[in-house]
Amino acid sequence: MTATVEFGKDLTGLERLTAEQITAILDVAEPFKEISERQIKKVPALRGKTIVNLFYEPSTRTRVSFEFAEKRLSADTVNISRSGSSLQKGENLVDTARNLEAMRIDMVVIRHQSSGAAEFLAQRIPSNVINAGDGQHEHPTQALLDMLTIRDNLGSLAGRRVCIVGDILHSRVARSNIWGLLKLGAEVAVCGPPTLIPHGVGDLGVRVFKRVEEAIEWAEILNVLRLQLERMHAGYVPSLREYNRVFGISEARLEKAPRDILILHPGPMNRGVEIDSHVADGPHSVILDQVTNGVAVRMAVLYLLAGGSPDRAEAAKQEDRS
Amino acid sequence: MSGPRLLQGARVLDPAQRLDAVMDLLVVDGAIARLAPAIPAPENAEVIDLSGLCLSPGFVDVHVHLREPGGEHKETIESGASAAVAGGFTSVCAMPNTDPPIDDPAAVGFVLAKGERARLARVYPVGAVSVGLEGKEMTEIGELIAAGAVAVSDDGHPVWDSGLMRRALEYTQVFDIPVFSHAEDQGLSGQGVMNEGAVSTALGLRGIPNASEDVAVARDCLIAELTGGRLHICHVSTAGSAEIIRAAKARGVRVTAEVTPHHLALTDEAVRGYRTDAKMSPPLRSASDVAAVRDALVEGVIDCIATDHAPHHYEEKEREFDDAAFGVVGLETALGVSLQEMVLGGRLDLLELVDRMASKPAQIAGLPAGSLADGANADIVVFDPEERWECRADRFCSRGRNTPFKGRELVGRVVMTLVGGRTVYDRRGERADARATVKVSEDVG
Numbered sequence: 001m002t003a004t005v006e007f008g009k010d011l012t013g014l015e016r017l018t019a020e021q022i023t024a025i026l027d028v029a030e031p032f033k034e035i036s037e038r039q040i041k042k043v044p045a046l047r048g049k050t051i052v053n054l055f056y057e058p059s060t061r062t063r064v065s066f067e068f069a070e071k072r073l074s075a076d077t078v079n080i081s082r083s084g085s086s087l088q089k090g091e092n093l094v095d096t097a098r099n100l101e102a103m104r105i106d107m108v109v110i111r112h113q114s115s116g117a118a119e120f121l122a123q124r125i126p127s128n129v130i131n132a133g134d135g136q137h138e139h140p141t142q143a144l145l146d147m148l149t150i151r152d153n154l155g156s157l158a159g160r161r162v163c164i165v166g167d168i169l170h171s172r173v174a175r176s177n178i179w180g181l182l183k184l185g186a187e188v189a190v191c192g193p194p195t196l197i198p199h200g201v202g203d204l205g206v207r208v209f210k211r212v213e214e215a216i217e218w219a220e221i222l223n224v225l226r227l228q229l230e231r232m233h234a235g236y237v238p239s240l241r242e243y244n245r246v247f248g249i250s251e252a253r254l255e256k257a258p259r260d261i262l263i264l265h266p267g268p269m270n271r272g273v274e275i276d277s278h279v280a281d282g283p284h285s286v287i288l289d290q291v292t293n294g295v296a297v298r299m300a301v302l303y304l305l306a307g308g309s310p311d312r313a314e315a316a317k318q319e320d321r322s
Numbered sequence: 323m324s325g326p327r328l329l330q331g332a333r334v335l336d337p338a339q340r341l342d343a344v345m346d347l348l349v350v351d352g353a354i355a356r357l358a359p360a361i362p363a364p365e366n367a368e369v370i371d372l373s374g375l376c377l378s379p380g381f382v383d384v385h386v387h388l389r390e391p392g393g394e395h396k397e398t399i400e401s402g403a404s405a406a407v408a409g410g411f412t413s414v415c416a417m418p419n420t421d422p423p424i425d426d427p428a429a430v431g432f433v434l435a436k437g438e439r440a441r442l443a444r445v446y447p448v449g450a451v452s453v454g455l456e457g458k459e460m461t462e463i464g465e466l467i468a469a470g471a472v473a474v475s476d477d478g479h480p481v482w483d484s485g486l487m488r489r490a491l492e493y494t495q496v497f498d499i500p501v502f503s504h505a506e507d508q509g510l511s512g513q514g515v516m517n518e519g520a521v522s523t524a525l526g527l528r529g530i531p532n533a534s535e536d537v538a539v540a541r542d543c544l545i546a547e548l549t550g551g552r553l554h555i556c557h558v559s560t561a562g563s564a565e566i567i568r569a570a571k572a573r574g575v576r577v578t579a580e581v582t583p584h585h586l587a588l589t590d591e592a593v594r595g596y597r598t599d600a601k602m603s604p605p606l607r608s609a610s611d612v613a614a615v616r617d618a619l620v621e622g623v624i625d626c627i628a629t630d631h632a633p634h635h636y637e638e639k640e641r642e643f644d645d646a647a648f649g650v651v652g653l654e655t656a657l658g659v660s661l662q663e664m665v666l667g668g669r670l671d672l673l674e675l676v677d678r679m680a681s682k683p684a685q686i687a688g689l690p691a692g693s694l695a696d697g698a699n700a701d702i703v704v705f706d707p708e709e710r711w712e713c714r715a716d717r718f719c720s721r722g723r724n725t726p727f728k729g730r731e732l733v734g735r736v737v738m739t740l741v742g743g744r745t746v747y748d749r750r751g752e753r754a755d756a757r758a759t760v761k762v763s764e765d766v767g
Contacts, residue, residue, distance in 0.1 A: 015524065092641060114642035115526035116596030135644065137526030175526055199529055200520035 007304050010122040010129040013138035014179040022180055026148050028313040029293070029300035035072055035317060036295055045303055045316045046075035051107040052100055053079045055132070056087060059111050061267055061291070062132050062142070066109050069298035075107075093117060094124060101125045107305065110134070115172075128305045136170050142266050143176035145297040147184065149290045150221055153262055158185035163215040165249065166225030166274055167196040167236070173266045177223060178204055191215035192225075192247060195236040212247050216257045223264040224249050227274045240273050250276045260284055267291070325366045326350045327743060331373035332704060337677035338379070338693035347377065349700040352742035357694055372704055375737055378676040379692050380412025380443075380701035382683040385477070385502070385556055385580060385628035386653065388414075388445070390436060391429075392421025397633040397721045399433065402653070403442035405631070405720035407747040409653040410703035410736040413684065413691045414443050414631075417502075418450040419478035425450035425461045427469035434470045442746050444701070446472045446689060448502060451490045457482050460489055467497045472687050475502035477556060480538055482508065484545065491551025500552040500578065500686060505538035505563070506604065515644055517590040517605040525593065527643060530605050536562035543570035546577050554686055555579040557630050559604040561614030568623045578686045580628035581615045583652055583659040584726060588612070592726050598639045598646035600726045602632065619678060620669050626682040629656050633722020651722040655713055657705060658732025665707070666733055672707060700743035709735040 005024040014022065035043055051070050055063055063079065070077045080087065087096065093112070100108065107128040110118050115135030122129035133139040151157055162181050168174045168190045181188045182205050189207035190197060191214070202208055209215040215222070227243055237243045254261060263275075263285045271277045280287060300313070308316060327349045334345040334357065346361040347354065363369050388402035397405075399416070406414045416433055418424030424433060430447045437445025449466030451474045453459045463474055474494060481487045481503065490501050511534045516522050518529025539555055543566055546553035558564055558579050570577050584602070589609050592600040600606055618624040632649025639646050660679065664670040670678070680703075684692025691701055713730050715723040739747035 092637075094640060112642070114644040116643045119596055120642060135526050136528075172526060175524070198523040199518045199531070200523045203520035204524065 005310055009305070010118070011140055011301055011305060012118045012122055012129065012131045014140045014143055014176050014183070015138065017183070019183045022144070022147070022183055024310045025144055025297065025300050025304060026151060028304060028310050029144070029148055029296040031314045031317055032299040032303070033293070033296040035299070036292070041072050042074055043072065043317050044074045045308060046070070046073035046306055049075045049106045049306060050104070051075045051077045051109065051302070052105050053077060054096070054100070054108055054110045055079070055081045056110075056112040056117075057082070057133070059132070061294070062111065065291070065294040066132060066298050068295050069302055072295070073299055073302055075302070093121060097121050097125050101127065107302070130301060130305065133172050135172065136175070137172050138176045139172040140176050141294070141298050141301060142173050143180040144301070145290055145294040146177055146223060146264055146266070147180055148293045148297055149264060149286050150262065152289065152293070153286055154220070157181060160186045160221060161189070161219050162186050162221040162223060163189040163191055163209065163219035164223045164225065165191045165212060165215060165247065167227055167231055168192050168201060168225070169196045169198045170228070170231070171225050173225060178206055189215060189218060193237055193243070196231065212249070213253065213256070216253055216261065219261060220259065221262045221264065222249060223266070224275050225266065226268060227270060240270070244273050248274060248276060249279050251278045251282070254279060262286060264290060324744070325368060326355070326364050327368045327370060328361060328363050329370050329372055329377060329702070331371055332375050332377035334694065335376055335378040335673050335676045336694040337673055337681040338695060340673075341694070342673045347694065349740070349743040352700055352744070354694055354696060354698050354700050356696070375704050375706055376672060377702060377704050379680040379694055380703045380739060380741065381410045381656070381679045382413045382687070382689060382691050383411045383629050383631065383653065383656070384415045384554070384626065384683045384687045386414045386416055386631040387419065387633065387649070388416045389633060390420060391432065395635050395721075399436040399445060400440040400442070401719065401721045402631070402633070403437060403440045403445055405651070405653040405718060406443035407739040407741065408719045408736065409656050410705060410739055411653055411656075412443050412701035412703065412739060412741045413446060413689050415446045415448050415472060415687050417448050417475060417477045419455055419476075423450050423455045424448070424471070425453050425455070427462070427465045430466050430469035430471050443741060444691070446470070446687065448472065448477070449474045451476045451481055451501065452486060455479060457486060460486065460493065463490075463493060464497065467499060472689065473500050473502050473554070475504070475556070477502055477504040480504050480506045480508065484541060487542065488545050488549060491545055491549040491553060495549075495551055498552070499688065500554040502554045502556055503542045504556050505535055505542050507534050507537045510534035510537060514605075515601060516593050517607050519590060519608055521590045521593060525596065527593070532560040532562050532607065532611065535560050535604055536566060539563035540566045543567065543575055543577055546570070547573065547575045550576065553577045557582050557585065557604055557628070558615055558618070558624055559585045559607050559611060561611050564614050564618035564623055568618065571623065578626075579624045580626050580683070581619055581624045582630045583627060583656050583663070584650055585615055586612065586619070586627070587659050587663045588726060596643040597726065598641070598643055599650060599724050599728065601643065601646055601648055602630070602650050603648040616664065616669055619664070625678070625686060627656065627660055627678045628683060629653055631720070633720050634724050636723060639724050649724065651718065651720050651725050654718050654720060655725060655727050655732060657736060658711065658713070658734050659727060661707060661734030662732055700740055702740040703736060704738040705734060705736045707734045709733070711735050
């Protein structure tokens with residue numbers, strides 16, 4: 001394990017991480033997986049740390065996953081969501097952050113609708129800040145768990161061909177995956193309706209497929225993104241039915257692939273829109289593995305940002321709770 | 323009225339007379355009385371030694387937002403006018419997108435009166451094209467002109483109704499004033515907050531494509547051609563619109579254009595880190611756009627530099643990028659940035675820079691400024707083209723601190739500004755002190 005890798009105060013995105021840092025997180029996540037399989041799912045690594053989960057946008061999966069990760073590391077956690085809090089009363093982000101800081105917290109996990117919000121917060125408070133999704137910018141822990149899942153199934157990411165399918169324009173998951181996968185040596189493509197492919201995405205070093213059949217012919221791994229209903233209302237795609245017809249990942253399409261394709265989806269799924277149920281529940285789907293890995297990856301990030309050393313991760317698991 | 327003032331020994335730059343030479347300049351009764359080498363000092367004249375410095379007609383900014391009435395927490399006419407003279411601007415045109423907007427004669431009178439009371443830069447109101455800036459009903463343009471407006475504009479917003487733009491470009495011909503156009507197709511801009519390109523994609527910020535400006539500039543040029551009216555395109559930011567203006571001028575369309583110092587100096591890379599001080603409309607563009615607008619300014623396709631000075635309260639910038647206000651201040655950095663980018667960059671000489679910052683904008687807005695001819699208002703800027711200084715927003719005269727040049731070293735700084743022969747800004751004392759300090763420390767050392 002790489003003992004010399006250091007982490008900054010925050011995790012706001014994968015764009016600024018090195019391949020070594022990303023690999024170190026994945027390596028630390030590996031032993032942490034086992035904690036969730038125990039009868040007593042708790043180690044004392046973050047005992048005494050106070051963590052605030054600050055969620056400006058609704059989220060179930062990511063929030064719960066972070067909360068499990070925090071609790072299994074014995075941190076004290078507080079959840080703040082938009083409804084029923086000062087966030088709804090129009091308090092701005094700076095003031096919210098300063099107030100939390102005044103209560104002497106150690107870490108903030110933030111989900112926010114504006115790109116750059118996590119970085120904005122990180123620059124203004126001394127606590128560690130972890131980005132749990134900021135606007136259309138990044139969702140680094142999602143990409144890390146996607147990469148861990150691919151690594152678990154295919155051994156390594158180097159040289160693997162990954163295509164992200166769907167609404168790339170509005171997707172923070174796509175951006176974090178692009179940065180992370182490229183850094184670990186994978187080949188990356190995106191595919192979706194041209195209305196949902198961002199301008200200049202090719203400059204990031206990815207291939208663009210306009211037709212999903214081409215993507216399926218090329219890829220070893222498909223990461224299928226959720227199509228949000230509001231994109232239809234905003235006129236990016238004419239209808240969900242048409243989206244499914246043109247871009248949906250179906251058994252019929254996958255049968256024409258020259259190889260088995262690993263299927264990922266960050267959830268929640270719209271079955272019958274971007275992905276058909278037979279594919280989602282099929283033998284090559286690793287969608288539930290992603291969810292399991294999510295907890296381990298988030299434990300690894302929390303542990304490392306709290307100052308844990310990568311080469312002591314195995315030992316951290318073993319410490320007794322006296 | 324104070325006595326005569328003799329400004330001695332400066333390098334005098336007057337594009338109107340194609341003059342670039344060391345001269346003396348005599349000011350009597352607020353006007354330029356004589357410009358010649360070695361003028362003997364008249365009795366009772368105040369003699370000011372300006373050797374080693376440049377002297378030119380005071381700069382003219384055809385595009386500033388002074389925020390009063392309604393936005394006094396951002397800027398007032400007085401604070402904006404003090405920022406103007408600190409930046410060497412002796413005449414500014416104040417845009418009408420205030421609250422309430424400058425869309426009736428009383429509002430025009432208010433801006434004029436506030437400007438006169440401040441006794442700093444001359445403040446010329448720009449009236450609204452449409453009542454309430456709503457883009458529907460044309461204002462009483464003749465009444466606005468009679469009250470003192472020098473142009474009309476719905477700046478801040480485009481005139482989205484082509485029919486209204488047509489009528490404005492027709493009707494204004496009675497008064498021979500220009501329509502200032504904020505050219506933007508808002509359908510293409512959408513909810514965009516920065517330039518559309520690789521940087522917006524990486525940052526996950528919604529993009530504004532170049533076509534948003536190009537389409538609107540093309541439309542406005544075609545309507546100007548149709549009507550024969552005088553069109554002035556504000557803040558050109560794209561290679562495409564420069565090309566469209568070049569072609570329109572070649573066809574004889576009466577179109578002029580401006581570019582801001584920030585569009586000459588910066589690309590959308592300045593937004594990285596979600597820097598809200600680099601958020602403005604139109605947005606900072608790509609390197610090839612910057613190169614194209616510089617070329618256009620050199621060739622005269624873009625006629626002048628204007629700052630689009632847009633002060634905001636710090637709370638309106640200290641927030642998430644999506645929610646931050648559009649706009650940057652520019653009056654106090656315009657010379658330093660423009661001189662650094664265009665003169666040190668070898669694209670314009672000093673006389674040409676003064677032409678783009680004083681003479682051309684004065685012609686566009688039809689102002690009595692931009693020249694040192696006999697009898698002209700003694701509106702004068704004295705600057706040191708070699709002074710290096712750090713841009714420190716906390717020292718601005720403007721209430722706005724929202725500049726993307728914060729902390730940057732700029733070259734070329736205003737030393738003294740005169741309006742109507744009267745000193746309204748003077749840094750000679752500070753410079754003498756600085757020299758004295760250096761001298762003392764040398765003596766000690």
